[in-house]
Amino acid sequence: MNTSWLLELDRSRSSYLLLASLAGLGVAAGVLYRVGLIGWILELLGIVVRGSIRKGFRLWERWLAWASWPLFVALAVGFLFMGSVASDSLPGLRIGCGLAPLFMGTIACLAYMFIDIERYEVERGHKAIHNPLKGQTQATHLARYGAQVRVPLLVAATVAIIGGFALLNQGLYDIVGRRWFAVGDGTEQPAYIDFLAYAITKLLGLLDVLDLAKSRHWLRAEFIRPAAWPASTLLAAFKAFFSLVLLQQVFASLRQGKLLAETIADFWSPHVPIHERARNALAQFGGGAIGPLLVSLRSVPSLTKEQRDQLPLVLATIGPSTIPALVRHLHDPQEHVRAVAVAALGLLHAVDTVPLLAGLSQDPCALVRQSVAQALGTLGSARTATSGVARARVLRLGLRDHAKRFWLARRSRRATPEPPRDPVELSVETLEAAFADDSAAVRTQAVQSMGRIGPPASTAVHGLIGRLKDNDETVRCEAAEALSLVGGSAEVTVTALIELLQDASGPVKAAAARALGSLNKAASPAISTLVPLLQDREESVRTAAAEAIARVGPLNEAATDTLAEGLESLDTVVRAQTAEALGTIGAAADEAAPALVEAMKDENDEVRAKAVEALGKIGETAAEAAVPGLVRALNDQDNRVSALAAEALGQMGESENGVVAALIGSLEHLNPQVRGNAAEAIGNLGDAAAGARRALEQAAQDEDSAVRGQAIRALGAIGVPTSATVQVILAGLEDADPLVRAAALESVGRWGNPGEAVVNDLIPLLDDANDGVKIEAILVLPKLAGATPAVLAGLCRRLLEDDSTSVQTHAALALGRLGPAARAAGEALLQAARTGDVSVREKAMRAITLIQPPETIEALAAGLRDACGDIRIVASAGWMRAAVIPKEAVPDLVEALRDPEVQVRANAAHALGRLDTLPRDAIPLLVERTTDADEGVRLNAATALKLAPADLVGAVMQNLLTDSNSRIRLIAAGSLLATGLANPQADLALVEALGDPAPESARPRSNWSNPSPQTTAHFSKSWKIAKAERGHPIYETP
Structure with a gap:
């Protein structure tokens, strides 16, 4: 049957028609684009799609x-x-x-x-x-x-x-x-x-x-x-x-990849702003940035020291999720990649990677070996590896019902490989082997890391002593410092450091002296060797020796005689340096006071000045020998000596009336520096100088503003003011010089209760033109007037409107010291905590945690999201102190468990542990925190997980039974035993933890339920201790 068509074309014409139709559509689309119709349709479609996404x-x-x-x-x-x-x-x-x-x-x-x-x-x-x-x-x-x-x-x-x-x-x-x-x-x-x-x-x-x-x-x-x-x-x-949805995912992947590629390229830019932006943005990509970033590193021919230092920090900021990728790159063919991966693992406290890092200690590249040494020092200092707890100890206590399990455990141990070595022990061994490295930089880093590990590295003392003879000066310096940190035999260490004091290098001698000083009294045999260094030609050596002597102990007779000889040297420079060194030593040099008094008679002005200054630094212990000479020195021909003598007399404490009379006379000295120092010295003598009141009142009218200021400050320090003194000090509040106004404020602040009229005179000074005066008013007014509306308004005004960060921080601190009485300042503190400079935000956050105004919840929530780690620490500590934790704050606390700051993570876990019910989305993060490198974080996370369903955290608690911290083991054992199910491993962990002599095991934190009957029978006393404990936060507001 034939079918009729409106238009019937053969094959060739059909093809032409199709192509012509497509061309026509293209032309029509171009015209519609030119007139803006297509753009309008796409824009409308975009609005609809975005609106739908937002509504959804x-x-x-x-x-x-x-x-x-x-x-x-x-x-x-x-x-x-x-x-x-x-x-x-x-x-x-x-x-x-x-x-x-x-x-x-x-x-x-x-x-x-x-x-x-x-x-x-x-x-x-x-x-x-x-x-x-x-x-x-x-x-x-x-x-x-x-x-x-x-x-x-x-x-x-x-x-x-x-x-x-x-x-x-x-x-x-x-x-x-x-x-x-x-x-x-x-x-x-x-x-x-x-x-x-x-x-x-x-x-x-x-x-x-x-x-x-x-x-x-x-x-x-x-x-x-x-x-x-x-x-x-x-x-x-x-x-x-x-x-x-699929297109959105495709485009998201494409733009993510493009953005990551652009960010990595910008990271290597020589332009600082571009580099800084990229460095801050890389952490946003998470673990997916690790591979591309390290691959890009292969194309970099060389790295500057700044880049080598920054790149591991960038990788570590991303978090523990980067560890697997970093481990995969430990054997990268490019040496820079290996070095950066090693350094980042150290910053991440990836203790489990210590065996892998130790294997790289023989890397052919010195830069990699240096990074390994640095990382091992960081990981060794963390000391978070699971301690090798001897499980058989419990069996020796007579738990016969565990005999069968013990036999089974022994059989299972025969079939399993030996447990991994203690990471700290392996780190120390690897670092000690690096002492013999061909590279001085590697040896230096190895020695430095050994010192960072501290007492657990005491077995390396002899190796460190060997490095004191290293050819490289820096290695010898670092070895000296490390010896003072690792402990061990004090006698052996002191002997080695005394020998190092004979080194030809000035920096090495200074390092040895500082190391001896850090040993305190244990280094007293080194005094006779340190004393000659007080006359060394290098100032750094003299200073280090003097500071060491001050910490090691008082000078003995031989050392005093040696120094006296130095004060009698024919060389003027030697005499001056010896006197200066004695001043640096301070109170420990009181036996040398008579020699210094004699030196005040030296013909050289510099020697006399140094001797006077040294006596002032020695202080009251030298008063008996020094005061007569210092009084004479007030009339020295050199004004500098007279000024220093006045200052020194103020450090002599209560002494005979002749001192006050002499200082009163110096208030009329021709030199303003002498007059000012004399007024300051009178103020330092306190009530004993009350007889100088009239002279100070006259000095408060001195033509020199510095003298006026010191005189007014002294008037506030010598006892209860008379009416005349009050008028003089109040007049100082209107002085043209801000130093005088600040001194007058300080004096008024010592009066206790000056009266409402005086307080009203002080409040305008909160708006003084000088920052120093405003700060002094901020310090004084809350103490005198308390949290009055006028004081609070003035402090809030300074907090929000002042252009000086220092004034703002002092205002925030003053509000915090007022405590709950300053609740009305909550809104101003909240605004400052959100928008101020970083130091202002921190102080405002501290004040909020102390005052607890109605804005506390909102402020602490904002603080947990602040870019500054210190502020997040304060905010997280504030949640620990808050009376209640509202449900609105829980998401922020959960997110804070990911924070790069250790204290924030610990405080967030502690705050979550205070809830009645633990949110389910917090459980995975808390489980992750139980593997944190920091003990405080693990402890608070384990405590919080006691609120979680037992079936969700049972495996975690089982793993925590082998934690290095006995309190954590106690919490884990208590949580497992609270389920009522028999758990022999928890019984064993409980007994071992309660038997741990460490201080933390004596005061566990968890609340216990009833133990198993077997454990109760043998250790009821230990259970009573465990049940009587109470929790407390690991970290508080700094």
């Missing part, structure tokens, strides 16, 4: 933000199961149960897209997670939900959408859509599994493949197909949504 996120935040991805999956599967088992008589239930997971999955996907966009904005620097310092908007949603909205939630949402779509189609089929679908041969009623297969095959485009297999007679499979436009429309919408 809001819906998810309102209805589903409480659900973690496993809970989300469980809820969706529950709806699907309910709908799939519903009888054919309830098709409406199927539709409802299908729409519910479909809705859940849709808004969860949109929430993922929303958070992913905000994450990208943070990586670009347009937003900031913590307190923005460069004008960025704060990424509040990412900070709150970033850890929750990740790929697992997207996968869970996909499952919910596919399952819900299948159930919806089944319900529609049962009610109105039997003609919408073609169901195979139509002989059987389709089940839910058929519609699920329909959704998956259509989504993945598998139907064409199956049709091809059927046409080739390879496979005959029957599936549901759309047969009418309603089913096709639903299917098109279903596929369109997934296409949108």
Whole structure:
């Protein structure tokens, strides 16, 4: 039968028509683009898509933000199961149960897209997670939900959408859509599994493949197909949504990769601002940045020291997730990559990698070996390795019922390899071997790291003593310092350092002297060798020797005679240097006071000045011998000697009346420096100089402002003021010189209760033009007037409006010292804690934690997100002190468990441990924190995990039974035994921890439940100790 067509073309003309149509469409699209129509449509489409994403996120935040991805999956599967088992008589239930997971999955996907966009904005620097310092908007949603909205939630949402779509189609089929679908041969009623297969095959485009297999007679499979436009429309919408999600993921991956590549390229830029921006941004990419960054390092021909120092810090800032990637690059063919990977592992406190690092100690590259030595010093100083606790000790205590388990344990130990070596022991051994390295830089770093490890490295004392004879000067210096840190035999160490004092190098002698000084009284045999160094030609050696003598102990007779000889030297320089050294020694040189008094008669001005200054530094112990000479020196022909004599007399304490009379006379000296020092000295004598009051009142009118200031300050120090004194000091508040006004404020501050009128005169000084005066007013007014409205208003004004950071910080500190009485200042402190300079924000945060105003919760939440680690530490400590922890603060505390600052992590874990119920999203992070390098973090994390369900943390607590900290072992044992289940390993750990003589084991932190009957029978007393303990935070506000 012939068919009539409106237009019938042959093959050639059909091809031309197709190409012409495409060309016409292209031209039309160009015209529409030029007139702006396409741009307008795309912009409108973008607005719709962005609005939909934003609306979807809001819906998810309102209805589903409480659900973690496993809970989300469980809820969706529950709806699907309910709908799939519903009888054919309830098709409406199927539709409802299908729409519910479909809705859940849709808004969860949109929430993922929303958070992913905000994450990208943070990586670009347009937003900031913590307190923005460069004008960025704060990424509040990412900070709150970033850890929750990740790929697992997207996968869970996909499952919910596919399952819900299948159930919806089944319900529609049962009610109105039997003609919408073609169901195979139509002989059987389709089940839910058929519609699920329909959704998956259509989504993945598998139907064409199956049709091809059927046409080739390879496979005959029957599936549901759309047969009418309603089913096709639903299917098109279903596929369109997934296409949108897929495109978003593709574009996100592309822009992420491009952005990472650009950031890495910028990191190597020679331009400092570009480099700094890239360095700060790299941490935002997480562990995915490690591989590309280290690969880019291979193309760098050489690294500067600054780059070698910064790159490990960047990698360590990303966090422990980088450790596996760093370990993989330890044997990279490029030496810079190996060196950076080693250094980063050290900064991450990756104690488990010590054996791997020790294996690199023979690397052919000296730079790598140096990085290994540095990392081992860091890891060895952490001392977080599991201690080798002898489990058999419990058996010797008579636990017969454990005999069988002991026998089984011995058999299992025969079948297992030897336990790994203690990381500290291995680090010390490796570093000691590095003492013989060919590279001086490696030897220097090895010696330095040994000192950093401290007492656990005492076995290396003899190796360090050998390095005191190293050819390299720096190695000898570092060896001297390390010897003073590792401990060991004090006699051996002191003998070696005394010998090093004879070294020809000045820096080496100075290092040996400093090391001896750090040993304190144990180094007293070195005094006779240190004394000659007081006359060394290098000032650094003389200073180090004098400071060492001051710490080691008083001069003996022989040393005093030697110094006296120095004061009698024919060389003027030697005499002056000897006197100066005695002043540096201070009170320990009191036996040399008579010699110094004689030196005050020297014909040389410099010698006399140094002698006078030294007597002042020795202080009251030299008063009996020094005072007469110092009084005479007030009239020395050299003004500098007279001024120093006045100053020294003020350090002699209560003495005879002749001193005060002499100083009164010096108040009329021609030289203002002498007059000022005399006034200051009178003030230092305190009440004993009350007879100088009239003379000081006259000196307060001196033409020299420095003299006026010292006189007014002294008037406040010599006792209760008279009415005349009060008038003089109050007049000083209006002096033209700010130093005088500040001195007058200081004097008024000593009066105790000066009266309301005086306080009213002081308040305007909070707005003085001079910062020093304002600071003094800030210090004085709260002490005199308390938290009056006028004082609080003035302090808040200085806190928010002053242009001096120092004034602002003092205002914040003053408010904090007022305590709860300053609650009205909460709003000002909150503003300062959010927007001020870093030091102002820190002090304001401290004040808030002390005052606890209504704004405390808001301030501490902002503090946990601050870019400055010190502020986050203060804020986290504030949560430990808060009376209650509101639920709004919990997400920030959970996020703080990831903080790079140790104290923040420890304080956040402690605060979470105070909750009645532990949030489920905190449990994985707390579990991760139980492997933290810091004991305080592990301890607080273990304590908080006691609130978690036992089935979720049982394995973690079991692992903690072998922790190096006995308190952590106690907490783990108590948690396991609280379940009521027999746990022999927990019994053993409990007994060993309670028998640990370490101080921390004597005061465990956890609250115990009843132990097992076996342990109770043998160790009831230990259990009473454990049950009586009480918790306390590891870290407080610094």
